[in-house]
Amino acid sequence: MHRYFFLLLQHLGLSAILLATLYGAGVPQIPFFLGSGLGMASLSQTTDPLLRVAIIGAGAGGSSSAFWIARAIKNSNLTISVDLLEQSAFIGGRSFSINQSVSVPFSVELGAHLFEDGHKNMWRASMEFNLPVSRIDAMDQTLHFWNGVNFVRKSPSFWPIVDLLLHHGHPSLALGTTYKRAEQVAARFAEVYQPNFPTWDAPGELVARLGLLDLLISNTSDYFVRTGASQSVVNDIVLPLLGGYTDVPAHALQSLFRMSSSSFYQIPGGTRRIFERFVDLSPASLFLNTTVKSIEHVAGTPRWRVNTTSSSREYDAVILAAPFHQANITTPESLFAKVPLVSYKTVHVTVLVTRSPDVNTTFLADPSHSQDGRFSSISYWRQTAGRWVIRINSQSPLSDDWLSRALNRYDQVEAVFRQKWEHPLQVPTVDLPPIRLEEGFYYLNGFESVVSSMETQIMASFNLVNLLLRDSFGVDVCGSSPTRNHNIPAQRYFVAGWDC
Numbered sequence: 001m002h003r004y005f006f007l008l009l010q011h012l013g014l015s016a017i018l019l020a021t022l023y024g025a026g027v028p029q030i031p032f033f034l035g036s037g038l039g040m041a042s043l044s045q046t047t048d049p050l051l052r053v054a055i056i057g058a059g060a061g062g063s064s065s066a067f068w069i070a071r072a073i074k075n076s077n078l079t080i081s082v083d084l085l086e087q088s089a090f091i092g093g094r095s096f097s098i099n100q101s102v103s104v105p106f107s108v109e110l111g112a113h114l115f116e117d118g119h120k121n122m123w124r125a126s127m128e129f130n131l132p133v134s135r136i137d138a139m140d141q142t143l144h145f146w147n148g149v150n151f152v153r154k155s156p157s158f159w160p161i162v163d164l165l166l167h168h169g170h171p172s173l174a175l176g177t178t179y180k181r182a183e184q185v186a187a188r189f190a191e192v193y194q195p196n197f198p199t200w201d202a203p204g205e206l207v208a209r210l211g212l213l214d215l216l217i218s219n220t221s222d223y224f225v226r227t228g229a230s231q232s233v234v235n236d237i238v239l240p241l242l243g244g245y246t247d248v249p250a251h252a253l254q255s256l257f258r259m260s261s262s263s264f265y266q267i268p269g270g271t272r273r274i275f276e277r278f279v280d281l282s283p284a285s286l287f288l289n290t291t292v293k294s295i296e297h298v299a300g301t302p303r304w305r306v307n308t309t310s311s312s313r314e315y316d317a318v319i320l321a322a323p324f325h326q327a328n329i330t331t332p333e334s335l336f337a338k339v340p341l342v343s344y345k346t347v348h349v350t351v352l353v354t355r356s357p358d359v360n361t362t363f364l365a366d367p368s369h370s371q372d373g374r375f376s377s378i379s380y381w382r383q384t385a386g387r388w389v390i391r392i393n394s395q396s397p398l399s400d401d402w403l404s405r406a407l408n409r410y411d412q413v414e415a416v417f418r419q420k421w422e423h424p425l426q427v428p429t430v431d432l433p434p435i436r437l438e439e440g441f442y443y444l445n446g447f448e449s450v451v452s453s454m455e456t457q458i459m460a461s462f463n464l465v466n467l468l469l470r471d472s473f474g475v476d477v478c479g480s481s482p483t484r485n486h487n488i489p490a491q492r493y494f495v496a497g498w499d500c
Contacts, residue, residue, distance in 0.1 A: 050078070050079035050080065051078070051079065051080045051081075051316050051317065051472055051473075052080075052081050052083075052314070052315045052316050052317075053069065053080060053081070053082045053083070053315060053316065053317045053318070053319065053468070054082075054083050054085060054304070054306050054313070054315040054317070054318045054319070055082060055083070055084045055085065055284065055319045055321055056085050056292050056306070056318065056319065056320050056321060056322055056327070056329070057085075057086060057093065057320070057321035057322035057327075057444075057445075058084050058085075058086035058088075058091045058092070058093065058275070058279065058286070058288075058321075059091075059092060059093020059094060059095070059275070059321060059322075059457070060092070060093055060095060060112075060275055060454040060457035060458060060461075061093075061321040061444045061445065061457040061458070061460065061461045062084060062086070062093070062319070062321030062322070062444070062461075063084070063091055063092070063275040063276075063278040063279050063282075064121075064275070064278050064457065064458040064461040064462070065319050065321060065444065065461040065464065065465055066082050066084055066278060066279055066282035066283070066284040067278035067279075067281060067282050068461060068462050068465040068466075068477050068497060069082055069282060069283065069284075069465055070281055070282040070283055071477050071478075071497060072465065072469055072475070072476070072477045072479070073283060075477065075478055075479035075500065076473065076475050076479040078469075078473060078475075080283065081283065081285075082282065082283050082284040082285065083284065083285050083287060083313070083315075084279060084282075084284040084285065084286045084287065085287050085290045085292055085306070085308065086286070086287065086288050086289075086290060087289070087290060087291045087292070088288065088289070089288050089289055090272070090288070091272060091275050091276045091279055091286070091288075092111075092270075092271075092272030092275045092276070093111075093112075093275075094111040094112045094421055095111050095112045095113060095270075095271050095272040095275060095454060096109075096110050096111040096270075096272060096419065097109045097110060097111075097113065097269075097270030097271070097272060098110065098417055099269065099270070107268060107269050107270045108351050108353065108389065108415075108417055109266065109270070109271070109351075110349050110351055110417055110419040111349070111419065111421060112271070112453075112454055113266045113267075113270070113271040113272075114136065114264040114265065114266055114271075115264070115265055115266070115271070115453075115454060115455060116263070116264060116265070116455075117263060118186050118189075118190060119453075119454075119455035120190075120193050120455075120495045121455055121458040121459060121462075121495065121497075121498075122274065122454060122455050122458070124495050124498050125274045125277070125278070125458075126267060126274060128498070129273075129274065129277045131267050131273055131274065131277075132267065132268050132269075133265050133266075133267060134265065134266055134267070134268050135263055135264070135265055136263070136264040136265060136266060179259065181227075181256055182256040182257075182259040185212060185215070185253065185256045185257055186257070188210040188211065188212060189210065189257070189451075189456075189459075191210065192206075192459055192496070193494060193495050193496050194494060194496065195494060195496060195499075195500075197496060199463050199466050199467055199470075199476075200435075200463060201434055201435055201436065201467070202432055202433070202434045202435060202446075203432045203433075203435075203446050203447045203449065203450045203460075204216075204430060204432045204450075206450075206463075207253070207450055212253055213430070215251065215252040215253035215256060216251055216252075216253045216428065216429070216430065216450065217251070217428045217429070217430060218251060218252040218253075218428055219251065219252070219427075219428055220239070220250055220251065220252050220254075220255040221234050221235075221239065223252035223255075224252075250425075250426040250427070251426055251427060251428040251429070252428075253450065253451060254426045254450075254451055254452065257451050257453070257456075258453075271454070274454075287308075290308050290309075290310075291308060291309045292306060292307070292308050292327070292329050293307050293308060293309055293329065293330065294306075294307045294329060294330035294331070295307070295318060295320075295329060295330070295331050295332075295335075295441075296330075296331075296332065297332060298314055302316070302439055302440055303315060303316055303440070304316075304317070304318045304440055304441060306318065315440075316440060316472070317440045317441070317442065317468055317472065318440065318441050318442065319442045319444060319464065319465075319468070320441070320442070320443050320444065320445070321444040321445060321461070322445060323342065323344070323422075323424070323445050323448070324336075324339040324433070324443060324445065324446075325339065325341055325342065326342075326344055326422060334438065335437045335438060335441060338433055338434060338437050339433040339437070339443065339446070340429075340431045340432070340433060340449075342424050342425070342448075342449055343424070343425045343427075344422040344423060344424055344425065345395075345422070345423050345424075345425055346395070346420060346421070346422060347393055347394075347395070347420070347421045347422075347423050348393070348394045348395070348396060348397050348398065348418065348419075348420050349391065349392070349393055349418070349419045349420070349421065350391070350392045350394065350398045350403070350416065350417070350418050351389060351390070351391050351392075351416070351417045351418075351419075352389070352390045352392075352403065352407070352413050352415070352416050352417075353387055353388075353389055353413070353414045353415040353416075354387070354388050354389075354390060354407070354409070354412045354413045354414060355386055355387060355388070355409075355412040355414065356388070356407075356408070356409040356412040357380045357388040357390060358407065358408040358409050359378065359390075359406060359407055359408065360405060360406055360407065360408050363405050363406055364378075364406055375392050375393060375394035375395070375398075377392070377393045378390065378391070378392050378393075379391050387414070390407075392406075397418070397420075398418075400416070403416065423452075424448050424449060424452060426448075426449060426450075426452060429449060432446055432449055432450070433446040434446075435463070435464055435467060436467060436471075439471075440471075442464050442467065442468055444457070444460055444461055444464050447460040462477065462496065462497045465477055477497050477500070478496075478497070478500035479500070480500075
């Protein structure tokens with residue numbers, strides 16, 4: 001804390017004698033500082049607060065980072081300003097929706113939007129922000145996934161054990177053991193919500209602490225076969241039901257993390273509303289449509305200069321909440337060398353609003369059509385007033401002609417929406433970056449190589465902000481020092497950061 005007060009006085013031009021006098025006598029209380037909320041002011045140099053932070057990326061991780069900083073300001077009366085820089089025109093990252101009103105008004109989700117029973121941050125946010133929650137199977141009793149050969153019916157629970165036994169016999173019993181392992185994964189991650197759970201300096205440190213390292217280094221398919229499932233069960237049921245985005249199976253930790261839920265939920269009007277509220281309730285000044293070109297050291301100081309396409313500004317700390325190598329941001333070589341290269345896969349999402357979900361299975365099963373529109377899954381569910389939403393994940397864009405042949409009743413389609421995303425390939429690995437790349441520079445998205453979900457990004461951002469606050473002020477989000485116990489026993493409904 002003294003370090004930043006010293007820099008503040010220097011910036012204000014006070015004499016060396018006054019600096020020495022004030023620094024030796026102790027630091028006075030700085031008044032509370034509140035940013036401009038969703039203000040869109042230009043990035044100009046102004047009188048520094050005690051700590052100036054830049055967050056790059058306004059997805060689940062970046063928006064929740066701003067929110068956790070807001071909680072810290074409230075709990076410890078800190079003086080922090082935050083600039084939230086986002087290259088797109090919206091908050092939410094891969095959580096993106098469109099409110100269509102072609103026929104019956106409802107929200108069409110084009111990205112991440114489902115959360116599960118055990119996702120406590122998502123649930124707590126929806127309750128605190130008075131947002132409605134819809135259970136996905138309240139709209140339809142089944143989801144349907146196309147595995148390249150035929151449709152696989154998926155009940156709202158990931159584990160339709162009766163169907164597995166009827167169709168695949170005794171080898172499917174091995175999945176019961178895997179289900180227990182999935183429950184163990186969920187229980188281990190639930191420990192992070194508890195009071196006094198220590199911070200971690202790298203994603204791999206957390207995985208090892210939770211006893212899940214064996215899953216991080218195992219391929220999903222190999223893991224299931226090794227635990228007793230037949231290869232046909234894995235290929236025909238498990239992998240399709242995971243709704244994978246690529247032909248490369250993820251590591252087993254990501255897969256088991258997704259298997260533990262019995263139900264899935266979303267926020268009507270768009271799940272990204274949670275992330276918009278995170279920003280709205282934070283001190284962050286939001287700058288949409290702002291592309292960061294480079295980040296560099298400020299010579300002779302511990303500060304960082306963030307250069308965008310239109311301006312430049314200096315910060316005491318930078319949180320990069322975007323993929324390091326894919327963000328196309330020029331950084332010092334010392335940072336670049338600490339972040340392993342992660343491969344990404346382009347996924348094209350096509351969503352149709354239709355009065356008939358009838359698809360042409362003969363066309364879809366014909367391998368000659370794969371070059372025109374190779375896809376990994378098709379799912380559909382009933383909305384309201386006889387409308388269905390069909391969502392197709394594919395490796396290349398799907399033309400109107402392809403869609404007209406894939407659907408038997410294309411004349412019933414009322415709207416088509418398209419979106420392209422980049423998803424990380426979560427291959428088995430132990431090569432993970434640290435969170436604190438250098439003094440004042442924190443990297444959030446390394447956690448996506450461990451588990452990629454909206455919930456875990458919020459969880460990881462809470463940990464990152466705690467690291468930043470302890471480096472800067474010696475406190476955490478809840479206002480406690482790292483050496484002082486919260487004295488709160490483990491509780492079933494406790495959520496660290498919300499309940500402190």
